Amino acid sequence: xxxxxxxxxxxxxxxxxxxxxxxxxxxxxxxxxxxxxxxxxxxxxxxxxxxxxxxxxxxxxxxxxxxxxxxxxxxxxxxxxxxxxxxxxxxxxxxxxxxxxxxxxxxxxxxxxxxxxxxxxxxxxxxxxxxxxxxxxxxxxxxxxxxxxxxxxxxxxxxxxxxxxxxxxxxxxxxxxxxxxxxxxxxxxxxxxxxxxxxxxxxxxxxxxxxxxxxxxxxxxxxxxxxxxxxxxxxxxxxxxxxxxxxxxxxxxxxxxxxxxxxxxxxxxxxxxxxxxxxxxxxxxxxxxxxxxxxxxxxxxxxxxxxxxxxxxxxxxxxxxxxxxxxxxxxxxxxxxxxxxxxxxxxxxxxxxxxxxxxxxxxxxxxxxxxxxxxxxxxxxxxxxxxxxxxxxxxxxxxxxxxxxxxxxxxxxxxxxxxxxxxxxxxxxxxxxxxxxxxxxxxxxxxxxxxxxxxx
Amino acid sequence: xxxxxxxxxxxxxxxxxxxxxxxxxxxxxxxxxxxxxxxxxxxxxxxxxxxxxxxxxxxxxxxxxxxxxxxxxxxxxxxxxxxxxxxxxxxxxxxxxxxxxxxxxxxxxxxxxxxxxxxxxxxxxxxxxxxxxxxxxxxxxxxxxxxxxxxxxxxxxxxxxxxxxxxxxxxxxxxxxxxxxxxxxxxxxxxxxxxxxxxxxxxxxxxxxxxxxxxxxxxxxxxxxxxxxxxxxxxxxxxxxxxxxxxxxxxxxxxxxxxxxxxxxxxxxxxxxxxxxxxxxxxxxxxxxxxxxxxxxxxxxxxxxxxxxxxxxxxxxxxxxxxxxxxxxxxxxxxxxxxxxxxxxxxxxxxxxxxxxxxxxxxxxxxxxxxxxxxxxxxxxxxxxxxxxxxxxxxxxxxxxxxxxxxxxxxxxxxxxxxxxxxxxxxxxxxxxxxxxxxxxxxxxxxxxxxxxxxxxxxxxxxxxxxxxxxxxxxxxxxxxxxxxxxxx
Numbered sequence: 001x002x003x004x005x006x007x008x009x010x011x012x013x014x015x016x017x018x019x020x021x022x023x024x025x026x027x028x029x030x031x032x033x034x035x036x037x038x039x040x041x042x043x044x045x046x047x048x049x050x051x052x053x054x055x056x057x058x059x060x061x062x063x064x065x066x067x068x069x070x071x072x073x074x075x076x077x078x079x080x081x082x083x084x085x086x087x088x089x090x091x092x093x094x095x096x097x098x099x100x101x102x103x104x105x106x107x108x109x110x111x112x113x114x115x116x117x118x119x120x121x122x123x124x125x126x127x128x129x130x131x132x133x134x135x136x137x138x139x140x141x142x143x144x145x146x147x148x149x150x151x152x153x154x155x156x157x158x159x160x161x162x163x164x165x166x167x168x169x170x171x172x173x174x175x176x177x178x179x180x181x182x183x184x185x186x187x188x189x190x191x192x193x194x195x196x197x198x199x200x201x202x203x204x205x206x207x208x209x210x211x212x213x214x215x216x217x218x219x220x221x222x223x224x225x226x227x228x229x230x231x232x233x234x235x236x237x238x239x240x241x242x243x244x245x246x247x248x249x250x251x252x253x254x255x256x257x258x259x260x261x262x263x264x265x266x267x268x269x270x271x272x273x274x275x276x277x278x279x280x281x282x283x284x285x286x287x288x289x290x291x292x293x294x295x296x297x298x299x300x301x302x303x304x305x306x307x308x309x310x311x312x313x314x315x316x317x318x319x320x321x322x323x324x325x326x327x328x329x330x331x332x333x334x335x336x337x338x339x340x341x342x343x344x345x346x347x348x349x350x351x352x353x354x355x356x357x358x359x360x361x362x363x364x365x366x367x368x369x370x371x372x373x374x375x376x377x378x379x380x381x382x383x384x385x386x387x388x389x390x391x392x393x394x395x396x397x398x399x400x401x402x403x404x405x406x407x408x409x410x411x412x413x414x415x416x417x418x419x420x421x422x423x424x425x426x427x428x429x430x431x432x433x434x435x436x437x438x439x440x441x442x443x444x445x446x447x448x449x450x451x452x453x454x455x456x
Numbered sequence: 457x458x459x460x461x462x463x464x465x466x467x468x469x470x471x472x473x474x475x476x477x478x479x480x481x482x483x484x485x486x487x488x489x490x491x492x493x494x495x496x497x498x499x500x501x502x503x504x505x506x507x508x509x510x511x512x513x514x515x516x517x518x519x520x521x522x523x524x525x526x527x528x529x530x531x532x533x534x535x536x537x538x539x540x541x542x543x544x545x546x547x548x549x550x551x552x553x554x555x556x557x558x559x560x561x562x563x564x565x566x567x568x569x570x571x572x573x574x575x576x577x578x579x580x581x582x583x584x585x586x587x588x589x590x591x592x593x594x595x596x597x598x599x600x601x602x603x604x605x606x607x608x609x610x611x612x613x614x615x616x617x618x619x620x621x622x623x624x625x626x627x628x629x630x631x632x633x634x635x636x637x638x639x640x641x642x643x644x645x646x647x648x649x650x651x652x653x654x655x656x657x658x659x660x661x662x663x664x665x666x667x668x669x670x671x672x673x674x675x676x677x678x679x680x681x682x683x684x685x686x687x688x689x690x691x692x693x694x695x696x697x698x699x700x701x702x703x704x705x706x707x708x709x710x711x712x713x714x715x716x717x718x719x720x721x722x723x724x725x726x727x728x729x730x731x732x733x734x735x736x737x738x739x740x741x742x743x744x745x746x747x748x749x750x751x752x753x754x755x756x757x758x759x760x761x762x763x764x765x766x767x768x769x770x771x772x773x774x775x776x777x778x779x780x781x782x783x784x785x786x787x788x789x790x791x792x793x794x795x796x797x798x799x800x801x802x803x804x805x806x807x808x809x810x811x812x813x814x815x816x817x818x819x820x821x822x823x824x825x826x827x828x829x830x831x832x833x834x835x836x837x838x839x840x841x842x843x844x845x846x847x848x849x850x851x852x853x854x855x856x857x858x859x860x861x862x863x864x865x866x867x868x869x870x871x872x873x874x875x876x877x878x879x880x881x882x883x884x885x886x887x888x889x890x891x892x893x894x895x896x897x898x899x900x901x902x903x904x905x906x907x908x909x910x911x912x913x914x915x916x917x918x919x920x921x922x923x924x925x926x927x928x929x930x931x932x933x934x935x936x937x938x939x940x941x942x943x944x945x
Contacts, residue, residue: 350565364624366598367591376587376631377526383635391635395628402624403617410613413605452525 004058007051007065010044010073011112017041018105025098033098034088037105041081048073052454061179062119067455068242071315072115076235079322080108082433083235086227086330089429091140100140104231107133111239114207117246120168120178126243127164127203130236131157137232138224149216149223156216160206167199180250187252197257200247201264207240210298211267214291218275221287226337229283230329233290234322241297245314249304258302262390265302268295269397276404283337286328289363289404292397293321299378299387299394307384309377312455317374319451320362320444324371327437328359334430339411346412348423353412355438360405362441365398370444459518460507461532464500464546465578468493472571475564483563490567491557494550494574501546501578509536509935512942514584514649522585527638527645531584536939537714537792538581540932541707544799545581547917548703549574552696555807555914559607559696566607570696573599577704581711586634586646593630596705597623600697607694615692622685626675629668630712636665637720652719662724669717670732676709677765679735680742690758695810698754702761703803707795710768714791718776719943725776730868733773737874740766744880748887753812753819756888757805760845763877764798764853767791770874771860778867787867788940789933790859796932797844797852797925804841804918808834811911812892815904821888826897831906835893837915842885844922847878851926855933 005012017040024033051073054065084101091097110129117123135157139150172178174192175185186193205213221229251257272292279285297317303310331352335341346353362371375398379391444451471493475486509515517533534542552570559566576599579592597620605616638646640656657665675682690698718725725732743762750756771791778784811834812827813819828835844851857878864871907915925932 361598367587367594372591372594376635379631380526380635380638383632384639388632388636391632395632396625398628399621399625402621406617406620410605410617413602414613449521449523449525452523456525 007054007056007058008063010048010051010077011109013040013044013047014077014105014109014112017044018102018109021098021105022102025096025102030092030098030101033101034084037084037101038081041077041084041105045074045077048077057118061181062122063113064116064118064246067311067315068245069112069116071318071455072112072239072242075315075319075322076108076111076115076238079234079326080105080231082326082436083227083231085429086230086326086333086433087225089427090225090227090333096140100137100228103133103137104228107137107231108235111236114204114236114239115242115246117243118180120171120180123200123203123243123247124161124165124168126239127157127161127207130207130239131161134220134232134236137228138220140228141223141225143223146223149220153216153220156206160202160213164199164203167196167202170199171196180247183247183250184252187254190252190255193252193255197247197251197255197260200244201260204240204244204247205264208237208244208294208297209291210264210294211271211291214268214272217291218284218287221283222281226283226329226333229287230326230333233286233329234325237290237294238318238322241294241301241314241318245301245304245311248301253305258385258387261298261301262387265295265298265390266393268292268298269394270295270400273397273400273404277400277407280339281337282332282339282342282408285339285404285407286325286332289401290325292401293325293363295397296375296378296394299382299390302387302390303381303385307381309381309384312452313374313377313381315455316377316444316448316451317371320370320374320441323437323440323444324359324362324369327355327434327441328363330430330434330437331356331359334424334427334434339407342408343411343414345424346409352424352426352434355434356412357409358438358441360409362445364402364405368445370441370448373445373448460500460503461516461534461582462518464497464504464542465532465575465582467497467500468549468571468574468578472568472575475568475571478564481564483560486563486567487553487557487559490553490570491550493571494546494553497574497578498546498550501543504534505539505543505935509534509539509938511938517584519584523587527643527647528587529585529647530588531647531649532579532582532588533584534582536936538711539935540792540796541581541711541799542578544707544796545574545577545704547921548699548799548803549577551803551807551914551917552699554910555699555810556696557910561607566603566696569599569603569606570700573603573700577700580708584648586637586648586651588646589648590627590631590634593627593708594624596708597627600701600705603697604689604693607697608692609694610692612692615688619685619689623675626672626682628672630672630716633665633668633672633716636661636668648715648720655720655722657721658723662721663727666717666721666724666728669712669721670728673709673712673717674735676712677706677739677769678709678762679739679766679769680762683739683743683762686762687755687758691752691754695806695813698806698810699803702758702806703799706761706765707799710765710772710791710795713769713772714788718772722776729773729777733770733777733868733871736766736769736773737871738766739763739769740874740877741880742766744877744884748880748884751821753821753888753892754806754809756821756884757802757809760881760884761798761802763881764794764802764845766877767857767860767874768794768798770864770871774860774863774867774871778863780866783863783866784943785937785940786859787863788943789936790856790863792936792940793925793929793933794853794856794860797856797922800852800918800922800925801841801844804837804915804922805845807915807918808838808841811907816901821891824892824898824901825895826893827901827904828893829897830901830904833907833912837907837919838893839889840919841922842889844926846882846885849926850923852922854926855929
């Protein structure tokens with residue numbers, strides 16, 4: 001038990017700092033709450049480092065400390081810190097500012113539980129924890145749009161969540177256990193295995209905004225503050241994807257689950273980019289793009305159990321995705337929500353423009369940026385698992401994605417609009433975030449070995 | 457030993473960084489940096505040339521670990537196929553910088569993009585690691601997109617978008633093939649030398665990889681029917697962009713065809729040889745006929761590129777089909793030399809059209825007439841380049857095309873029909889020359905000035921080299937031949 005607790009130090013620190021931040025908020029000290037949270041996140045990240053290479057479980061194997069779980073912490077904790085900084089820039093001075101920080105961190109904790117789940121009940125717990133905070137965060141501005149978005153989000157989550165719990169009961173009936181590692185027992189009852197899997201894909205697919213469980217995402221992102229939308233597009237999504245990977249690795253080998261995942265992947269990528277192609281609101285555009293990017297993650301998922309590159313590629317892509325997507329949202333926060341806001345921005349603000357172009361090209365997967373390394377490994381994993389056709393679809397979608405992202409880039413450098421375009425005075429906190437994200441997007445692309453050597 | 461390849465490769469990037477850190481530099485300073493860096497790069501390329509190549513395999517190899525976990529490393533080096541192209545690229549960039557020194561519109565961004573493009577171009581030819589190759593290949597796309605979108609003509613946004621999407625669609629199958637070759641190699645590596653020595657794939661897998669690569673290189677070269685992006689991009693691109701696009705970037709396609717398709721999937725290439733040959737013949741003839749129908753001088757030259765690159769493909773396909781090693785070497789020598797000649801000749805032609813357009817603001821051939829009397833230097837230069845382009849003996853294209861046709865006659869006599877292309881190009885260039893430079897002078901242009909010193913300085917090296925390669929091709933061929941003669945496939 002004592003050793004269990006030492007393995008949980010990052011989570012414990014996160015939880016303690018959440019409590020401390022809540023106290024600070026009750027004392028009406030939102031700035032202190034932020035500082036406490038940032039310090040806690042930083043400390044938790046640093047203390048996760050000694051856990052690298054661990055492959056064990058705590059609480060009788062229901063909570064895992066393995067590659068996915070440790071890397072989820074290393075990626076999502078700093079991402080949360082960046083999101084907090086963004087939120088501060090957007091929400092400072094508003095009523096209940098500190099609660100936003102607390103809720104945000106709680107959602108992160110839920111996402112970490114998801115990524116570390118070794119038991120079906122922890123899946124449920126993780127979905128609930130990351131869900132409840134998210135609804136409140138989306139509704140934070142208390143405008144009509146935000147309330148409606150939050151309501152949709154909530155209803156959607158309730159339905160998918162219940163379906164998941166319902167499906168999981170089949171698995172419990174089939175295996176007599178809630179442990180994911182016992183799923184192999186379902187080999188003789190393929191129907192039970194399939195019902196449960198589909199329910200899990202629905203429950204986690206909503207969280208990761210995979211098609212066809214994505215409907216809430218564009219509305220929620222649009223209604224929420226930009227910083228919250230950016231946060232929701234990375235942290236809970238990565239948590240849910242990793243959770244799904246934790247599930248599928250234990251499915252019976254005879255089961256054809258890979259095909260189901262591949263189909264969801266194709267739907268997400270294709271629908272996400274096609275829908276993004278017609279958006280004029282940049283936040284909605286990025287929401288659909290994040291739906292498509294979730295589909296890319298699944299290219300690594302189909303290789304789980306057959307290719308050594310499976311987890312490696314998903315972790316690298318997760319790190320890349322977090323950096324480039326948060327960066328893009330940070331720029332949107334500074335520039336504005338509509339495509340018109342971007343007109344001439346690249347000419348008037350060259351550095352900001354270059355950063356945005358880099359984020360978008362990285363999302364497309366152009367080398368030598370982080371997104372390329374991630375997608376490249378995902379493609380390799382998928383081909384290794386004999387899913388070449390899936391890679392072909394992904395490649396076609398990458399071309400489509402270029403058309404999507406160029407819809408932002410082209411107006412940025414349109415000629416003749418230089419007069420109208422404003423020179424934006426930088427907001428220090430936002431600048432800090434996109435500069436950090438920029439450094440990671442570029443650095444991870446050139447020095448992916450730093451990550452890869454730790455993963456092997 | 458100084459790592460000259462890496463220094464040459466990264467000098468332009470260094471120059472680009474220098475321009476970026478300067479705060480609001482005046483255009484003069486920026487252009488000075490551009491010319492100096494590309495001049496030093498050219499010097500580096502010349503030093504590489506002097507060091508020469510090995511009798512087999514790659515020379516001047518430099519490598520550092522990059523991503524050892526997946527077998528990717530920074531590996532660069534040259535052989536007789538890539539070295540002439542490196543030198544050609546360095547030369548064309550240097551010349552383009554001299555030509556562009558008059559540009560005032562957002563000069564820093566222009567120079568940064570050009571320098572980035574130069575590193576990407578040299579890197580594409582010098583890379584010995586498939587990932588590195590792909591990285592440089594794609595960076596060149598991005599830089600060219602911004603070049604066309606930022607400094608092109610009227611309809612540049614559409615042309616740039618079409619170029620970017622089309623060529624990205626084209627290049628992604630190559631990624632698929634690279635992944636296939638990687639997973640087929642044992643131990644897994646991205647080392648192109650290992651892939652060349654022991655082709656990792658066989659049978660159907662090799663054929664699929666070949667098809668994917670052919671698609672990529674066919675778009676890049678471009679081959680009919682994948683060429684539609686080319687005229688649009690050329691017509692809209694600024695002169696500097698056109699020179700680099702035609703002179704350097706089209707060679708990515710044919711270089712990749714030799715380096716990847718021919719060398720890494722040799723058996724599949726041999727099996728598909730007839731098909732590839734047919735594509736080459738069709739491209740060459742189509743390019744010539746399409747050029748014949750143009751009234752815009754720049755479009756005309758763009759289409760002759762399709763024609764000339766078609767000959768390269770014919771040469772490579774013949775080399776794959778040939779059973780006799782000497783014939784194979786002749787075909788490949790011709791194909792590689794054709795790439796170099798085309799770079800020199802088309803570079804010169806696009807520069808000249810650019811100079812003409814700077815003066816007249818139009819490129820419609822029927823608007824001109826009798827320019828030879830008004831601007832004799834421009835006129836005679838154009839005639840020299842045009843005659844070289846139509847394959848006149850004594851000028852750059854002749855030795856290359858001659859070898860290609862010679863080998864073709866020995867291997868697939870039917871394919872010699874491609875020679876018709878020469879007749880057509882001869883006709884269309886004579887038509888262009890007579891419309892633009894001969895005949896009645898048009899009063900509209902009576903005050904047109906002849907080439908100034910900067911323009912002559914940019915043009916002269918190309919014209920001299922066109923003659924030098926034409927009269928004494930052996931100084932280039934010797935280097936090429938060293939590698940092609942030793943190729944085993």
